[in-house]
Amino acid sequence: MPRKPQQERAKATVAAIVDAGLIVLAREGPAATTTRRIAEVAGIGVGSLYEYFDNREAIHQAMVDRLGTDAAAAIRPMIPELVRMSVRDASLAVLRRARQFLEQDEGRYLHCIRYMTSLVRGFPLRALQSVLSELATQYLIRHPEMARARNLPAMTYVFINGGIYTVIRHLSEEVPSISFDELAQALADMVAFCMQGSLAPLDAPAAAGGDVRPR
Amino acid sequence: MPRKPQQERAKATVAAIVDAGLIVLAREGPAATTTRRIAEVAGIGVGSLYEYFDNREAIHQAMVDRLGTDAAAAIRPMIPELVRMSVRDASLAVLRRARQFLEQDEGRYLHCIRYMTSLVRGFPLRALQSVLSELATQYLIRHPEMARARNLPAMTYVFINGGIYTVIRHLSEEVPSISFDELAQALADMVAFCMQGSLAPLDAPAAAGGDVRPR
Amino acid sequence: MPRKPQQERAKATVAAIVDAGLIVLAREGPAATTTRRIAEVAGIGVGSLYEYFDNREAIHQAMVDRLGTDAAAAIRPMIPELVRMSVRDASLAVLRRARQFLEQDEGRYLHCIRYMTSLVRGFPLRALQSVLSELATQYLIRHPEMARARNLPAMTYVFINGGIYTVIRHLSEEVPSISFDELAQALADMVAFCMQGSLAPLDAPAAAGGDVRPR
Amino acid sequence: MPRKPQQERAKATVAAIVDAGLIVLAREGPAATTTRRIAEVAGIGVGSLYEYFDNREAIHQAMVDRLGTDAAAAIRPMIPELVRMSVRDASLAVLRRARQFLEQDEGRYLHCIRYMTSLVRGFPLRALQSVLSELATQYLIRHPEMARARNLPAMTYVFINGGIYTVIRHLSEEVPSISFDELAQALADMVAFCMQGSLAPLDAPAAAGGDVRPR
DNA sequence: CATGAATGAGATTTCATTCAT
DNA sequence: CATGAATGAAATCTCATTCAT
Numbered sequence: 001m002p003r004k005p006q007q008e009r010a011k012a013t014v015a016a017i018v019d020a021g022l023i024v025l026a027r028e029g030p031a032a033t034t035t036r037r038i039a040e041v042a043g044i045g046v047g048s049l050y051e052y053f054d055n056r057e058a059i060h061q062a063m064v065d066r067l068g069t070d071a072a073a074a075i076r077p078m079i080p081e082l083v084r085m086s087v088r089d090a091s092l093a094v095l096r097r098a099r100q101f102l103e104q105d106e107g108r109y110l111h112c113i114r115y116m117t118s119l120v121r122g123f124p125l126r127a128l129q130s131v132l133s134e135l136a137t138q139y140l141i142r143h144p145e146m147a148r149a150r151n152l153p154a155m156t157y158v159f160i161n162g163g164i165y166t167v168i169r170h171l172s173e174e175v176p177s178i179s180f181d182e183l184a185q186a187l188a189d190m191v192a193f194c195m196q197g198s199l200a201p202l203d204a205p206a207a208a209g210g211d212v213r214p215r
Numbered sequence: 216m217p218r219k220p221q222q223e224r225a226k227a228t229v230a231a232i233v234d235a236g237l238i239v240l241a242r243e244g245p246a247a248t249t250t251r252r253i254a255e256v257a258g259i260g261v262g263s264l265y266e267y268f269d270n271r272e273a274i275h276q277a278m279v280d281r282l283g284t285d286a287a288a289a290i291r292p293m294i295p296e297l298v299r300m301s302v303r304d305a306s307l308a309v310l311r312r313a314r315q316f317l318e319q320d321e322g323r324y325l326h327c328i329r330y331m332t333s334l335v336r337g338f339p340l341r342a343l344q345s346v347l348s349e350l351a352t353q354y355l356i357r358h359p360e361m362a363r364a365r366n367l368p369a370m371t372y373v374f375i376n377g378g379i380y381t382v383i384r385h386l387s388e389e390v391p392s393i394s395f396d397e398l399a400q401a402l403a404d405m406v407a408f409c410m411q412g413s414l415a416p417l418d419a420p421a422a423a424g425g426d427v428r429p430r
Numbered sequence: 431m432p433r434k435p436q437q438e439r440a441k442a443t444v445a446a447i448v449d450a451g452l453i454v455l456a457r458e459g460p461a462a463t464t465t466r467r468i469a470e471v472a473g474i475g476v477g478s479l480y481e482y483f484d485n486r487e488a489i490h491q492a493m494v495d496r497l498g499t500d501a502a503a504a505i506r507p508m509i510p511e512l513v514r515m516s517v518r519d520a521s522l523a524v525l526r527r528a529r530q531f532l533e534q535d536e537g538r539y540l541h542c543i544r545y546m547t548s549l550v551r552g553f554p555l556r557a558l559q560s561v562l563s564e565l566a567t568q569y570l571i572r573h574p575e576m577a578r579a580r581n582l583p584a585m586t587y588v589f590i591n592g593g594i595y596t597v598i599r600h601l602s603e604e605v606p607s608i609s610f611d612e613l614a615q616a617l618a619d620m621v622a623f624c625m626q627g628s629l630a631p632l633d634a635p636a637a638a639g640g641d642v643r644p645r
Numbered sequence: 646m647p648r649k650p651q652q653e654r655a656k657a658t659v660a661a662i663v664d665a666g667l668i669v670l671a672r673e674g675p676a677a678t679t680t681r682r683i684a685e686v687a688g689i690g691v692g693s694l695y696e697y698f699d700n701r702e703a704i705h706q707a708m709v710d711r712l713g714t715d716a717a718a719a720i721r722p723m724i725p726e727l728v729r730m731s732v733r734d735a736s737l738a739v740l741r742r743a744r745q746f747l748e749q750d751e752g753r754y755l756h757c758i759r760y761m762t763s764l765v766r767g768f769p770l771r772a773l774q775s776v777l778s779e780l781a782t783q784y785l786i787r788h789p790e791m792a793r794a795r796n797l798p799a800m801t802y803v804f805i806n807g808g809i810y811t812v813i814r815h816l817s818e819e820v821p822s823i824s825f826d827e828l829a830q831a832l833a834d835m836v837a838f839c840m841q842g843s844l845a846p847l848d849a850p851a852a853a854g855g856d857v858r859p860r
Numbered sequence: 861c862a863t864g865a866a867t868g869a870g871a872t873t874t875c876a877t878t879c880a881t
Numbered sequence: 882c883a884t885g886a887a888t889g890a891a892a893t894c895t896c897a898t899t900c901a902t
Contacts, residue, residue, distance in 0.1 A: 117332070158381050170372075443887085581827070620835060692861095692900085
């Protein structure tokens with residue numbers, strides 16, 4: 001019976017419901033995402049939920065989709081710009097944007113991610129993962145010299161997945177043992193090292209460094 | 216009023232309950248970890264759960280504790296041996312053991328970890344994290360020359376957290392884009408590179424690399 | 431989260447629940463006042479109880495409140511009339527009304543009172559007590575000559591409390607040793623004697639009596 | 646299966662169980678009188694309860710019986726002495742003894758009486774009532790001149806029942822409006838007036854007590 | 861005899877879903 | 882369309898009772 005929203009108002013209601021779901025999930029945990037509570041926060045009657053969703057499961061799914069979509073949308077527009085940066089700067093830019101995204105609205109998305117796996121089957125951040133893969137591909141297209149690195153797929157896999165989770169984990173910590181900037185620097189360094197070669201800089205200023213220099 | 220188990224039989228029952236909880240969580244997801252189902256799988260009556268646990272929440276907590284304890288116990292005994300290996304070999308050894316641990320009992324722990332965050336407050340793998348930190352510390356004590364690396368705490372943080380999650384994520388994938396061995400190699404390489412210096416091993420001594428140094 | 435009833439229908443449901451509770455308590459005793467049974471007798475679903483009450487305890491409280499309110503309401507309207515009667519007649523009128531109240535609906539209230547103390551904390555008939563106190567006060571205002579009696583507060587206390595309970599006790603007896611009329615007469619006489627009869631008889635006409643005079 | 650206690654030790658255990666029941670009831674209310682709690686307080690295992698009682702109901706019954714027996718036993722030995730006192734003094738003596746009985750052991754019996762009606766069918770204080778009736782009878786035998794009072798049975802009924810309850814009610818109040826002594830004096834006065842004081846005071850000094858009779 | 865672990869019937873409570881208004 | 886009262890299936894939890902040790 002739930003109809004596709006055809007009017008403007010209806011679309012707004014659907015968005016309000018999904019928003020409410022995310023707000024409740026973030027603030028009160030998965031056990032609180034009851035239909036009553038979601039309807040309450042959305043400012044509508046319980047019965048109205050079923051005008052737009054088949055059942056609670058569908059609302060959960062919409063919440064997960066929304067999070068994935070929003071996360072991907074936060075990064076995707078940056079790609080054209082990122083591919084023109086150094087590996088290190090591009091990494092830092094992505095990390096900073098990720099932090100901003102996760103912490104907006106009082107950490108709503110950050111909190112939600114914890115619980116997403118319990119709401120629906122499947123990995124909620126697949127869309128984000130795809131965007132980051134796309135970024136890597138585009139970057140390599142523009143910088144073919146890097147593509148010689150061995151283990152490229154594995155390295156990329158580790159950077160994307162390890163990166164996503166390490167950031168989430170760090171932002172979730174109440175008393176992080178290191179600052180976010182330190183974390184970001186370390187991650188960006190690692191990406192730069194491993195993709196570009198030689199850890200020489202480590203112990204010696206080294207000479208040139210070719211195109212690797214930032215900006 | 217759950218009493219401390221006083222007889223031998225009672226201890227076995229407690230273990231059976233926690234086991235059953237993990238089995239159900241792994242196989243049927245968090246929504247299935249009802250008291251009824253756990254009791255059923257444990258082969259006891261529902262009432263018996265409450266002889267040993269205050270409420271369902273307490274059972275969940277015990278499950279989380281158990282997973283953390285088991286995970287730590289899988290790695291800790293290896294430490295003395297690991298510190299005598301090369302960084303790369305030690306990393307590989309840990310990764311292999313982690314895989315074995317996560318995949319035992321038909322991936323019970325692997326599946327459980329997905330849902331742990333939704334069951335209780337707090338990070339369920341803190342114990343594992345601690346063990347890995349300890350390993351890092353011990354390793355650096357035996358290899359003081361590495362301690363000169365900059366960003367040591369941040370690097371360690373990234374390796375531990377990123378490593379844990381990347382492995383979990385990989386093992387959870389139905390159709391992984393890379394093999395576990397490739398992943399492990401990549402991770403071990405990264406640790407070795409970043410901790411030990413010079414990406415020389417890659418394909419060549421590598422000339423440039425220059426200003427890639429952080430900060 | 432039980433909401434205040436907003437529609438007419440809802441108010442009727444609340445009343446039906448409390449009614450059902452009193453009916454079950456009267457007929458089947460306190461052990462039978464389960465949520466299931468109350469819902470059944472009220473002709474609603476179990477879940478509906480929780481639309482209006484937080485828990486079973488709240489229903490019990492509402493039952494007690496209802497009984498107190500009804501009892502008070504049975505007597506209060508009589509006050510204007512009572513204060514114009516003689517002490518004896520007023521007492522008899524109150525006693526007759528009390529009996530009628532307690533015996534209506536097949537003795538529902540009478541039976542309930544037995545069990546009220548076990549349902550909630552506090553004295554369920556406080557409201558009735560208050561009304562009777564008010565009656566006494568109003569009466570004394572109109573009949574100031576009585577106010578000279580010594581021990582007025584204590585006497586009033588005894589009449590009200592002793593009177594309430596004696597009536598309840600009598601009506602509860604299966605084979606009363608005296609009739610209700612005899613009881614009522616005796617009580618009314620006592621009130622009349624003690625309040626009105628001046629205590630003259632005590633030391634005066636009374637031949638014997640000796641040390642019986644107060645203080 | 647529960648055997649009659651034949652050994653000394655067994656009798657002590659039975660007493661301990663009943664004691665424990667009364668203690669729990671007094672301190673924690675009727676909902677707490679579970680078999681576990683009673684066994685715990687009695688210092689025995691749950692299973693042992695069933696060595697001496699058929700079921701929980703039987704324990705409750707024993708508790709009620711015990712209270713009735715103890716209450717009666719508190720008053721009965723005083724009868725020979727009481728019948729030689731004045732009405733007023735005898736009344737006061739009984740009231741003081743009642744208070745002492747109800748308040749002993751931190752008000753154990755007082756608290757229990759509140760809940761007794763919900764534990765078993767029947768009036769738990771019948772034994773006390775009987776003792777007081779017996780006292781009245783004995784008193785009238787020794788003081789035949791009083792027996793002329795009209796309404797004697799009704800008066801006695803009121804005094805006994807109203808007296809018992811008024812005292813219980815008063816002792817149960819947290820902030821009594823009058824002191825126990827005031828209450829006792831008032832009650833004793835009333836008894837003395839009504840039994841002894843000739844009813845003359847009613848409408849006139851009157852001659853006899855005769856015409857005061859109702860109707 | 862005494863115990864306490866185990867039980868399961870039954871109690872309370874929650875909540876997704878329906879449907880009359 | 883929107884509502885929220887009503888529902889009942891299913892969850893959590895309690896506790897009198899049994900019985901192997």
